[in-house]
Amino acid sequence: MKLPPGRWDHFTVLTVETDNQPFNTISDAGLLAGGNQLLVQSAHGWEWLAFTKAVLIGPNQWQLSQLLRGLGGSQIVDIPGGAQIVIVDERLRRPELALDETGVELSWRPGGGTAQTYKYQAKAAGPWPVGHLQAQRQNSGLKLSWSARAPNISNHLDRDGSAYEGVYHVRLYRYGQLHENHIVRQTHLRVSPRYDLAEIAEIDINGSFGPWGSIPLPAV
Known part of the structure; x- marks a missing residue:
């Protein structure tokens, strides 16, 4: 499968620290099948990306490289130091919301924790960046x-x-x-x-x- 130029990032290396979360090196085919996906936060929102190479460099510290950027219509952004990451796997669930709940302040209790007020914007339903x-x-x-x-x-x-x-x-x-x-x-x-x-x-x-x-x- 031919990938468009600019989506594969062979130069950026992400150094991340996790709470006892192991990563694995996978093949390009494994990545394209949905493996090793992350959401990374920046001032411009969240970029959805994936990686093939993972190297343990210290206790709970990893270097991730050979990235595929801008998945799911997300913007490719400069990733700042200290950025938060979210691992995209079967534990990350999409909420089931009705159309009329978009833009309404709702009370959320993630993972059984403390309730938080959040307004769902349905940004993924809008136009993607060209x-x-x-x-x-x-x-x-x-x-x-x-x-x-x-x-x-x-x-x-x-x-x-x-x-x-x-x-x-x-x-x-x-x-x-x-x-x-x-x-x-x-x-x-x-x-x-x-x-x-x-x-x-x-x-x-x-x-x-x-x-x-x-x-x-x-x-x-």
Whole structure:
């Protein structure tokens, strides 16, 4: 199975400390079958990732590497020191909630512990961030392109999503100032070479925006 460029991270090594939780090195096939998955918290939310290599370096301390990033539509982020992690396995359960409970403050008692108030936002039901942002020189201009990402297009592990119909908001900047907005129904746009940054987000049928992706634009 061919994986898109940028999703495999062969350089980042995570050093984690756990409470008597062992990790194992697995094959690429084992990872793609759902093994060795983590949620990692950052200032931008939670990234869902997986790893193939685990090395014990001290009591309850591990180095995790050979990562597959941005699973489940999560954003690939810079992971800060001291970030919290959650192990994704059969112990992690998805709550069964009715549609009208979205956005309502509910009382939760995780694992039989102390009750907490939490508002379920159903973020996974919204648009995913676009992927594979590219800017290519064409004659005297630039072609900006990207790929759709959604649960029904196989998480982009083996196809590019070009048949997926979506609506996208494109913002074009020059020297930090917003100059143009475009609403498009295709995954590409020809833009002027005078801009130096583009941002793209998908818009769903309710008008909600997915996370913004950005790419610097090369000078022509």
